[in-house]
Amino acid sequence: EVVLTxxxxxxxxxxxxxxxxxxxxxxxxxxxxxxxxxxxSGQAPRLLIYGASNRAxxxxxRISGSGSGTDFTLTIDNxxxxxxxxxxxxxxxxxxxxxxxGPGTKLDIK
Amino acid sequence: DxxxxxxxAEMKKPGEALKISCKGSGYTFGTHWxxxxxxxxxxxxxxxxxxYPGDSDTTYSPSFEGHVTxxxxxxxxxxxxxxxxxxxxxxxxxFCVRLEHSTVYSSSWLQIWGQGTQVTVSS
Numbered sequence: 658e659v660v661l662t663x664x665x666x667x668x669x670x671x672x673x674x675x676x677x678x679x680x681x682x683x684x685x686x687x688x689x690x691x692x693x694x695x696x697x698s699g700q701a702p703r704l705l706i707y708g709a710s711n712r713a714x715x716x717x718x719r720i721s722g723s724g725s726g727t728d729f730t731l732t733i734d735n736x737x738x739x740x741x742x743x744x745x746x747x748x749x750x751x752x753x754x755x756x757x758x759g760p761g762t763k764l765d766i767k
Numbered sequence: 768d769x770x771x772x773x774x775x776a777e778m779k780k781p782g783e784a785l786k787i788s789c790k791g792s793g794y795t796f797g798t799h800w801x802x803x804x805x806x807x808x809x810x811x812x813x814x815x816x817x818x819y820p821g822d823s824d825t826t827y828s829p830s831f832e833g834h835v836t837x838x839x840x841x842x843x844x845x846x847x848x849x850x851x852x853x854x855x856x857x858x859x860x861x862f863c864v865r866l867e868h869s870t871v872y873s874s875s876w877l878q879i880w881g882q883g884t885q886v887t888v889s890s
Contacts, residue, residue, distance in 0.1 A: 689873065701862055707867075707872075749876065753827075
């Protein structure tokens with residue numbers, strides 16, 4: 658089973674700044690297996706990025722994903738109030754369990 | 768709009784049985800896998816397993832196999848997650864989620880989420 662770690666645990670930034678969130682896998686992962694979700698307090702997660710770099714429907718282009726091997730990144734440019742949330746990376750597997758989640762990065766308003 | 772709408776919050780005692788539901792709308796229910804995800808208080812999501820409404824094919828995550836049962840009723844467009852004997856450790860928020868699969872990417876992802884059902888188990 659691939660284990661995901663995310664850093665930092667908490668990121669405090671001001672509106673207008675850029676956020677770089679990291680997701681590291683315990684072994685090399687096919688990039689198309691990586692996705693990112695956003696979860697606001699009391700809400701369900703929302704898919705942002707699939708296949709490492711493809712934006713889900715309705716996701717603005719200031720949000721982007723990249724990476725390969727064991728290191729993947731979610732970048733959010735020009736932070737807006739709606740961006741402050743917890744972000745999870747997930748990895749798909751052909752084996753059980755089908756999905757594994759990282760522990761999350763909390764993006765806070767500075 | 769594609770939506771998954773889940774049943775309301777439940778408060779149960781240890782040892783009791785429970786069945787929660789997830790109703791799909793805005794798409795043909797039998798064409799996409801439905802997964803279930805647990806989120807314990809203050810923690811990240813955990814994958815529980817998935818079911819295909821077309822033929823009820825089910826795959827459980829090893830951590831949950833034997834403790835929960837997934838089922839569907841395609842005629843009403845609903846998926847279910849049930850416990851025969853709840854434990855306090857089952858207290859969590861449970862989400863259903865529609866999977867999207869790509870043969871091009873040879874991958875799946877968690878595309879559409881239900882709003883969640885809070886299950887509280889306490890004596």
